[in-house]
Amino acid sequence: MSEPRRSPERERLLAAVERVSPVAIAHAEASERQRTLAPAVVDALHSSGLFAMAAPRALGGAESDPLTQIEVFEAMARADTSAGWSLMISAGISALAGAYLPDEGVRRVFAGPFPTFAGLQVPSGVARRVAGGYVVEGRWAFGSGVRHARWVLTGAVLAPEGGPPPQGPPEMISVAVPREQVVIEDTWDVAGLRGSGSDHYRIEGVFVPEALTCPFPAAPRRRGGALYDIPLVALLAPCHAGFALGVARRALDEIAAAAPLRIKAWPRLPLGSHAAFHMDLGRAEAKLAAARAYTLDALGQMWDRARAGEPLAIEHWAAIRLVQTYTTDVAAEVVSFAYRAGGGSALYAASPLQRCFRDVHAATQHIGATDDAYEFAGRARLGTAELHPLLAPRPAAPGGV
Structure with a gap:
């Protein structure tokens, strides 16, 4: 069942x-x-x-x-x-x-209270095999939450051990390192998502036992249910899409509340009485509702296949990647409308509208919302798309778990 x-x-x-x-x-x-x-x-x-x-x-x-x-x-x-x-x-x-x-x-x-985590899921470091584990070196960007994390889970490329160079992509692993063994760089002085603490971090010759590593990006599920049979990019897709939807909804909340109170300099009437604003607000609501429905549909189909033990085909991958980029793009459009409609008062630091504007545009820069998702979907539609290693299916769980 x-x-x-x-x-x-x-x-x-x-x-x-x-x-x-x-x-x-x-x-x-x-x-x-x-x-x-x-x-x-x-x-x-x-x-x-x-x-x-x-x-x-x-x-x-x-x-x-x-x-x-x-x-x-x-x-x-x-x-x-x-x-x-x-x-x-x-x-x-x-x-x-x-x-x-x-x-x-x-x-x-997971000993003690439930831990907090940070870590960029991109193999920006190098892991060298030694007895019992690996010595890891590297520098990673965008370690959101690293200052309050107990553990950092991040990616590294395995250093060659001699012999002919490997064919195809290099072998990669994920490594879990206690936050105390990670050097945090004070780099997060940015326009958007300022409160996320997404500093760079370094790991400098830290020994990581084998037990604190797993293959990347297609580690087999060791515990839990069908959720963890989903490949990496698809497993993390709800994160970025959900965030974007929430920011856009907050922006519409704010502009709807402000509209009856904001008097436009010309013709000295409340914003909420302008027919043009009504139309733009209605369009924004429709855009956001459509993007939300698309998100739930695409990722719902992904989940249905996972529960049934069915692999994801190219067309499903196209939808999973599209939904993250498209939903973020729509959220940015909706927030931009609300910010502009907010007028000069939206410029002030106390305004949630300026924060929504800055933060949603920071989210558009994330690797999960890149424009090449549209290209991939186009090639999938024409039958010329190929699966990237990050989209590879996971191997069967050990012991048939």
Whole structure:
């Protein structure tokens, strides 16, 4: 029997977001000033259990399905963008660590209170084989949440051990490193997502035991259900799409609330009385609703195939990649409309509209929302697309788990 389509913990998780939201909103400016998520918000996310929402149930997680994840990330980003981004990063990486690390490594990483995570899922470092594990060196960008993380899960290329050079892509691994063994660089002085603390970080000759590593990007599932049979890019797709939807929804909330109060300099009437604004607001609502429906449909089909044990075909991959980029693009359009409609008052640091504008445009720069998704979809439609290694299916779980 396949897993249920929706997580039984959906309502609990959404209720947890409601409890955390007032804390995140109250500390939003502090997160911006400190350029990392305010400690009070980190504590609230911890106590709510939201950091564990995507991790396997065997490790204390909720193992929430992709559709539930979209809704939870959307709701948290709607309340506060920095909290929403930080939640989706830590929760997404906890799913990777929890599902794919060996048992011995998991016992260490998940000992005690549920851990927080950071780490760029791009192999920017090098791992050299030694007795019992690897020595890892490298520098990675965009370590969102690294200042409040307990563990960093990141990628590295295996250094050649002699002999002829390997054919095809190099062998890669993920490594889990305690935050104390990671050097954080104070680089996150940016326009958008300032409160996410996405600093660069370095690992300088750290020994990582074999038990704290797994293959990258196609590690076999070691625990949990069908969710973790989904390949890496698809597994993380709900994170970025949910975040973008939440930011756009917050922007429309803000401009709808401001419209009756904002008097336009010419002709001295409230913005909310202008027919042109009504039309633009209606179009924005339709765009966002359509992008949301597309997101739920595309990732819902992905989840249905995973529950049925069916592989993802090229057309599914095209939709998974498209939905992340397209939804982010639509969110940016919607937020830009709301920001411009907000007029001069939207310029001020106290305005949520300027923060939504900056943060959604920061999200458009993320690797999960690149324009080549459109090219891939076009080639898939013409039958000329090929699967990238990051889209490769996972091998069967050890022992038929």
